[in-house]
Amino acid sequence: MPTHVAIMMDGNGRWGKQRGMTRSQGHFAGAQALERTIDAALELNIKILTLYVFSTENWKRPKAEVDDLMKLPVKFLHTKLSKFIQKDIKLIFSGNINGLPEPTRKAVEIAAEKTKNNDKLTVNFALNYGGKNEILTVAKTIISEVCNSAMSVDGINEETIEKHLFTKNLPSPDLFIRTGGEKRLSNFLLWQLDKTELWFTDVYFPDFNKQLLIKAIQEVNQRDAQKLS
Numbered sequence: 182m183p184t185h186v187a188i189m190m191d192g193n194g195r196w197g198k199q200r201g202m203t204r205s206q207g208h209f210a211g212a213q214a215l216e217r218t219i220d221a222a223l224e225l226n227i228k229i230l231t232l233y234v235f236s237t238e239n240w241k242r243p244k245a246e247v248d249d250l251m252k253l254p255v256k257f258l259h260t261k262l263s264k265f266i267q268k269d270i271k272l273i274f275s276g277n278i279n280g281l282p283e284p285t286r287k288a289v290e291i292a293a294e295k296t297k298n299n300d301k302l303t304v305n306f307a308l309n310y311g312g313k314n315e316i317l318t319v320a321k322t323i324i325s326e327v328c329n330s331a332m333s334v335d336g337i338n339e340e341t342i343e344k345h346l347f348t349k350n351l352p353s354p355d356l357f358i359r360t361g362g363e364k365r366l367s368n369f370l371l372w373q374l375d376k377t378e379l380w381f382t383d384v385y386f387p388d389f390n391k392q393l394l395i396k397a398i399q400e401v402n403q404r405d406a407q408k409l410s
C-alpha cells in the first residue's frame with residue numbers, strides 16, 4: 182500500500198456540463214467525491230492523501246466560479262470537521278494561505294488547529310498552491326537566510342530546499358493520480374513528484390471512487406513488480 186497518494190481532481194466542470202448543470206455544481210459533486218476518497222484512503226490504510234483543491238492558476242477563472250470555490254472549503258469544513266476529528270484525521274493545508282479570503286483562511290486555520298494531534302490519516306489540501314510559486318518562495322527564503330548570514334551558499338543542498346517546501350514534513354508521494362483525461366502535471370508538486378509513479382484516468386473526479394483508487398494502486402504495484410523481475 183502506498184504511504185502517500187496525491188490526487189489532481191480534474192473534470193468537475195465537464196461533469197457538471199455533461200449533466201446540464203453549472204461548473205459550480207460540478208465542484209460540489211467533486212467535494213462529495215473528495216469525502217468518499219478520504220474514507221477510501223482510511224479504509225485502505227493510506228497514511229497521507231494530498232488533494233489539489235485550488236491552484237494559483239485557478240484565480241483566472243470567472244469571479245463567480247472562484248467565489249464558489251472559495252466558499253466550498255468553508256461549507257465543507259463547517260459540516261465535516263467533527264467527523265474528521267472523530268475519525269482521527271489530521272487536516273493540513275499547503276499553499277499561500279495568507280492569500281485566501283478571510284472566511285476561507287479562518288476555516289482552514291481552525292481545521293488545522295483542531296486536528297493537529299490526529300494521526301490515522303493526514304489529508305493535505307493543496308489550496309492556493311502552485312509548484313512554481315512554492316519553489317520561488319523557497320528560493321526567496323533561502324536567499325534572505327544567506328543575506329542574514331544564517332546560512333552559507335556552500336551549505337545549500339537538496340535537503341535545504343526540501344526543508345523549506347510547503348510539504349516539508351511529508352515524504353514525497355508514492356502515487357500521483359490525475360482524473361479527467363489530461364496527462365500533465367499542471368504545476369502540481371513539481372519538486373516532490375520526481376520519483377513518483379504517475380497514473381491517469383479519463384473518469385471525471387465526481388465519479389472517482391474506492392474501486393478506481395484500488396485499480397491505480399494495483400497497476401503501479403504491477404509496474405514495480407515488472408521492474409524487479
Ligand code: FPP
Pocket residue numbers: 190191192193194195196208209211212215233234235236239250253254257258306361386
Ligand atoms: C478541477 O476541475 C477542479 C478544481 C479546480 C477544483 C477542485 C475542487 C474540489 C473537488 C472541491 C474542493 C472542495 C473542498 C472541500 C476543499 P475543473 O474545474 O478544471 O474541471 P474541468 O477540467 O472539467 O473544467
